[in-house]
Amino acid sequence: MKNVLVIGAGLSGVTVARQLAHRGCRVTVIDQKNHVGGHCFDYEDSTGIRVHKFGPHIFHTSNKRVTDWLSRFTEWVDYEHRVVAELKSGEFVPFPPNLNTMKFIHSDDIINTFYRPYSEKMWGVTLEEINPNIFHRVPMRQDFEDRYFPKSSFQKFPKYGYTNLVSEILSHKLITVKLGTPFSKEMMFNYDFTFNSMSIDEFFDYKYGMLPYRSIRFHHKVYQVEKLTIFPVVNYTNNSSFTRRTEWKNFPGHGFNGDLTLVTEEEPCDFRDNDFQRYYPISDPKGENRILYNRYKSEIPSNMVFIGRCGMYVYINMDQAISSALSISQKVLLEWGAV
Structure with missing residues (x-):
């Protein structure tokens, strides 16, 4: 049984959490907000x-x-x-x-x-x-x-409503939700793997500059x-x-x-x-923001993957966020031999 941390209770994070819990992983979902649903909260x-x-x-x-x-x-x-x-x-x-x-x-x-x-x-x-x-x-x-x-x-x-939908997705005996809980890097030591939906430059303390x-x-x-x-x-x-x-x-x-x-x-x-x-x-015509993102991406730890709009720095709709999270969780589960 893998012990997994999911940072962010938006659509990407809760999709990953449910998929992993369904395959027997113990999942903790944290969010610094006091509600689930991320930006689709209603x-x-x-x-x-x-x-x-x-x-x-x-x-x-x-x-x-x-x-x-x-x-x-x-x-x-x-x-x-x-x-x-x-x-x-x-x-x-x-x-x-x-x-x-x-x-x-x-x-x-x-x-x-x-x-x-x-x-x-x-x-x-x-x-x-x-x-x-x-x-x-x-x-x-x-x-x-x-x-x-x-x-x-x-x-x-x-x-x-969306909040009810997200709450139903999170309703699983192997999922624990902690709201009003900001992420700190020390948390990662308690988990085998982390799915991260925070902005990647923030995770790396903006050492190469700030993504707009x-x-x-x-x-x-x-x-x-x-x-x-x-x-x-x-x-x-x-x-x-x-x-x-x-x-x-x-x-x-x-x-x-x-x-x-x-x-x-x-x-x-x-x-x-x-x-x-x-x-x-922000998708700029010259692609400079994407270059900066990829510089951060090259340093992602092996036991972490970034998800969602901020984590992947992409302008995607709700269905695309869910589809991406389903694919990413499937890929990781295959690597673990859990599928």
Whole structure:
């Protein structure tokens, strides 16, 4: 029986923990936060409305392996994500831009209306300095498709929320969870192996320099009206510091309150200006950040593997994080002869 430490109770960490426990490993999961779920943590507000503390998380995938695995731990609520952008005129138009959008904005103005203001606020640099691969996530359309993830065959919410889903994954007799527990290197001596989802430069005490991240400040507001709009997510095209707002009750299964509505606005910033809360690794066009990551990667101890967005310094979705964690845990178990 291997004795394993998992650093981080986000989706990557809990997936690894469950897979290893299923194969007879004794697993301890630690997290410096006081809750499980990492950045997909959600909760029911005192208003009776469910909120995703770290911004809206929309589960979508075409990876059946991932959906089959997750469905062991949750039921689902159907949902197809649609986003609108609010123009200066007050009109709401589909985003990513489609042919309906172009009834309001000329095709020559699409970049400067939608992509430039949002992206420059999001990444903190000019549009020309952003890796073009970022735009492939939300391409312009030459049809009337208005779904945000039209290529994903599975789009749903976990019926009882992400926190419940993660708690179910961790519900195993060989898994111990310790919250409010920061990692220290001395812990590793008590375990045979460590799966690490912390930022790799932090683990190595930034000896080669600090990897940059973007972060988000979340501003929660209550309005004394039943609803502001019918839209769950509205992107801004203005010059304010905010990129978008989420009106939580407009998501299915997220509660209802007829007297008020709960809205969250997002304000991107450098992670150093937000208590080192890391959300988005930065993919620069020249690849310098990846070079720095690989320099750290070359020194990873033989009894450790890094996982997740921060551990691998990659901008991946929830399904990709789970798929990667399933593959990594399978590889390690094979090496141990435990499969």
